[in-house]
Amino acid sequence: MVRVSQDDAEAYQRLLLIYQPRIMRLLQHTVGSSPLAEDLTQDVFLRVWRARRTYQPTARFSTWIFHIAHNVASNAIRDRSRKREVQTWPGESDSTSVRTVDQVAYASTGAMPVRNFDKAERAELVQTALQALSPRQRTALLLSKFEDLSYEEIGQAMEMSIPAVKSLLSRARVNLRNLLQPYFPEEHSPAPHSDSESIEP
Structure with missing residues (x-):
């Protein structure tokens, strides 16, 4: 990620190869929709790229990117809930x-x-x-x-x-x-x- 923070496009592509399947899998299980998970995965990596110059390696990179993924998924779940008059997640009943x-x-x-x-x-x-x-x-x-x-x-x-x-x-x-x-x-x-x-x- 240090090289990505220096605008190294090749390093960013390697990061995608390593983490994109993992983020996609997590989001798919979290939101329960493959098409939505694909969109959210793109959002996660867009945020990673935008935040590359402010990234501080104070924790493992995986922890940082999973934090971003969690926030993206939480926002998507919240938005979906607002669109429904009554939102009941499977498992709450x-x-x-x-x-x-x-x-x-x-x-x-x-x-x-x-x-x-x-x-x-x-x-x-x-x-x-x-x-x-x-x-x-x-x-x-x-x-x-x-x-x-x-x-x-x-x-x-x-x-x-x-x-x-x-x-x-x-x-x-x-x-x-x-x-x-x-x-x-x-x-x-x-x-x-x-x-x-x-x-x-």
Whole structure:
């Protein structure tokens, strides 16, 4: 980023190659829309370029860019909420969340309760359950699991204290486990893995 701050276009292109897929993945899971995530990813890197000369390497670059991505996603969510008379995020109503995951499970096998899932079906269930979390819980969990950020780094990215991050992650894990437990009663509920492009059990 130091070279980018000196208007090095080649360094900026390398930065795009490294971070664009990661930012896109985070935003797609956060806002739940691929087209919107693509637009927001472009916005993130436009902000990075505009801020290049004022960038101060006081923290890891990844923490800084995830902070920008979090702000961009939060603004998009806020704007979308204002456009709706009543905005209810999946996950803020337990019954809505369970019905959503149930629909995926039922579509996979045509029967409930469901226990026999192939890898793709399990991945879809986890994806759906993850979307049922609130945006803040989802973002914190993704930064922890996908990007392996520490509590301190997540706090910097999301402008939260370390105790608040720990509490947020704890609630996210409990909620995700509760959503998935009915479908995997004899094993620990699947969780997002950091070594996969998609969230797989």
